[in-house]
Amino acid sequence: MSTAPGAGLPAETAALAGNTVLHVGMSKCGSSALQAVLSFNPELGRSASAAPVRYVVLQKNGTLATGARITAYAQRAPSGYALSARASDMAKMGLARVALLRRELSSARRDGGRLILSNEGWVHEHEEFRAGRFLERLGLDCSVLIYVRPQVEWCNAAWWQWGAWTGLDLPAWIEIQRERIQWNRVVDAWRSVPGVREVHVRLLPPAIVTDFCDVLGVGSPGNVIVNRGLPGAVLRVFQRHRSLRPGPHDSGIEFAIGRHIELPNAGTPWVMPADVIEDVIDTCRDGNRQLLEQLDPVQQERMRANPAWWDAAQVVERQRFPWQVQPPVPQSVDRLAAAALEAVHRLDKRCQELEYDLRCERDRPWWRRWLGLAALDPAGPDDADVSPPG
Structure with missing residues (x-):
């Protein structure tokens, strides 16, 4: 289960082992963009x-969700993508459920x-x-794929997330992350997971979807930007009005803002103090x-060649x-309001069009016939089972 020297190069994609690629993260390493493209292109x-x-x-x-079912969920999900269940959810599955899922996975490999399975929380x-x-x-016989970035950059992005x-x-928050940001230990830990052939x-x-597809030896359907870091003006409003972002996992508003509010790509504010940068780089150096x-x-x-891995001074x-929470800056708040x-x-305008x-559809005969049927059956017409994945 060790990783061979040079493993992961696009030229060696045919050597990827196993029947499944398990993308496990890291978080804040392009997972949302990758999952969005995969959700709308499940047959890669x-x-x-x-x-x-x-x-x-x-x-x-x-x-198991496959094909059009994945895309249908992604189209209505706030995040715009579908991903697999967390380990805690899998642990709750009984023997019958596991047996059913095993058969469905085998059927998905029948040809x-x-x-590809993905959840950045798995890492x-x-x-x-x-x-x-x-x-x-x-x-499942898996090759595990993990994307990483310099720990100081990850800490800054994860702080705002x-x-x-x-x-x-x-x-204090970064101190809690001290063990979790030792990427090498995460890699070593995944090597010992039963069912993992290699890591x-x-x-x-810069373009994770292209890189991912190169590793798998398939053409890339294109790259998208999903869950991009919000500009400082928005994040500062969140800090001043905590009802907009009450907890670390209440991020639905960020996806909505990204879809509907056009803001300059100013980037997430860099807030890492010098002593914290030095401590993180020194802690992770070995x-x-x-x-x-x-x-x-x-x-x-x-x-x-990237100093963010090694050189705190740069x-x-x-x-x-x-x-910390900052007072409003009139110019940036004005741009955000506009x-x-x-x-x-x-x-x-879009709501009025819809x-x-x-109203036009409701004037059609089929709509009136449907209303008549619905009056007889309070449950309405049968809907396909579209329980959300993940």
Whole structure:
């Protein structure tokens, strides 16, 4: 189950082991963009070996979502994508559910296809996977794929995703992450999970979907931006009005803002203090040297050349903003208000169009016939089972 030198290079994609690729994260490493593209392109194509490559979703209810079912869920999900259930959900599945899911997974591979499963939350759930022997029980023989980025950059992005909404100050929150950001230990832990044949580590690239498809040896359907870090003006409003972002996992508003409010890509504010940067880099240095050995030669060179992995002095030079709650800045708030008003105008126009279309449909004979049937059957017409995956 060790990772062979050079494993993960696109030129060696045919050597990917097993019948399933398990994308386990990291979080804040392009997972949302990857899952969005996979959700709308679940039949990804054929690899160099002519085997079909397809995205499937393990649902909380113990069934497998495939094909159009995944896309249908993604179209109505606030996040815009579908992903598999967490380890805690799989642990609750009884023997009958596991047996059913195993048969469905086998059926999805009946034409020799390779399956893709994804949930960035899995990256720190290796112990649950090991203890529950989930992969073995489901008949999966896996190559695990993990994307990583420099820990200081991850900490800054993760602070705005979760930490800022916990009530902790930034240094205290990062102290809690100290063990979790040792990427090399995560990689080693996944190697010992039953059902894992090998582990591949990749540095987060500018276009994760293209890189992921290169690793699998299939053509890329394109890249998208999902759950991109919000500009500081929005995040500062969240800090001042906590009802908008009450907890670390109440992120639905971020997806809505990303869909409807056009804002300049100013980037997430960099708030890492100098002493925290030094501590994170020093704490992770030995582990990062071990991580370096897991990469192919090209990526090794990229990692060596990136000071964010090694040199606190260079990282400290970035312009830094306070992580604490800040008073409003009139100019940025004004721009945000203008963008929000434009979004309201667009959405109102769209709502009016939809209401008009609905009124027209209600005038059609089939609608009246349906109303008559619905009056006889309070439950209305049967709907397909579209329970959300993940």
